[in-house]
Amino acid sequence: MPAAPAPAPLLDPVALNLLIDELVEHGYSVRPDFLPRQVIAQLNDELTELETRQQLTAAGIGRGREHDLRPDIRGDAIRWLDRNSRAQRAYLEAMNVLKDELNRALYLGLFEYEAHFAHYPVGSFYKKHLDSFRGRGNRLISSVLYLNEDWPRDGGGEIVLYDPEDDSREIARVTPEAGTFVCFLSEQIPHEVLPTHQARASVTGWFRRNSSQGNLVDPAR
Numbered sequence: 414m415p416a417a418p419a420p421a422p423l424l425d426p427v428a429l430n431l432l433i434d435e436l437v438e439h440g441y442s443v444r445p446d447f448l449p450r451q452v453i454a455q456l457n458d459e460l461t462e463l464e465t466r467q468q469l470t471a472a473g474i475g476r477g478r479e480h481d482l483r484p485d486i487r488g489d490a491i492r493w494l495d496r497n498s499r500a501q502r503a504y505l506e507a508m509n510v511l512k513d514e515l516n517r518a519l520y521l522g523l524f525e526y527e528a529h530f531a532h533y534p535v536g537s538f539y540k541k542h543l544d545s546f547r548g549r550g551n552r553l554i555s556s557v558l559y560l561n562e563d564w565p566r567d568g569g570g571e572i573v574l575y576d577p578e579d580d581s582r583e584i585a586r587v588t589p590e591a592g593t594f595v596c597f598l599s600e601q602i603p604h605e606v607l608p609t610h611q612a613r614a615s616v617t618g619w620f621r622r623n624s625s626q627g628n629l630v631d632p633a634r
């Protein structure tokens with residue numbers, strides 16, 4: 414019996430290498446069409462369904478006890494991934510492959526990935542921020558996967574990345590088009606989400622290293 418053809422890898426090895434090179438050289442990477450279209454479409458359907466059923470929660474800022482709702486700073490609604498669908502598992506599997514590659518190339522000692530769906534309603538935004546405070550954070554690499562197909566030119570909602578040395582200097586502006594994957598060094602790259610003129614769907618996640626302080630393990634969220 415002829416051997417069954419090997420399934421296509423979830424991540425294209427060439428794209429993976431480009432991502433690592435860009436991350437090392439610039440501190441960020443932008444990769445279009447990073448995952449199979451089907452996975453993106455299923456994640457988008459799942460998020461639409463969660464939104465329709467009102468299963469998303471207004472996002473806040475700060476972690477643990479310092480968590481606070483601040484609609485003047487961020488206006489998205491989120492839900493953490495729970496591996497409850499095939500698409501989520503495919504996505505998390507791809508992030509696991511990426512984590513191993515990052516560890517191999519950058520010796521980061523990453524061992525955990527956390528991610529949530531995010532829905533930005535029309536008019537919402539996320540003001541300029543860092544995902545991790547210098548020295549204190551354990552989020553090392555941030556990732557965003559966009560889910561909206563055919564994002565219009567005037568749709569707004571771009572992510573803007575800024576120079577770590579001068580946070581008024583824009584270094585990249587990316588349209589949130591389905592399949593585009595953005596990642597960057599959490600402790601270094603200030604970024605923001607510009608006001609969106611369309612409902613905007615994404616999966617945001619972080620590769621983390623868990624740092625214990627005394628007996629306290631950092632709260633994951």
Ligand SMILES: O=C(O)CCC(=O)C(=O)O
Nearest residue numbers: 539544557572606615617
């Ligand atoms: O959705 C994006 O483009 C970025 C979101 C973000 O910065 C965050 O959730 O921390």
Ligand SMILES: [Fe+2]
Nearest residue numbers: 542543544604
């Ligand atoms: Fe962020």
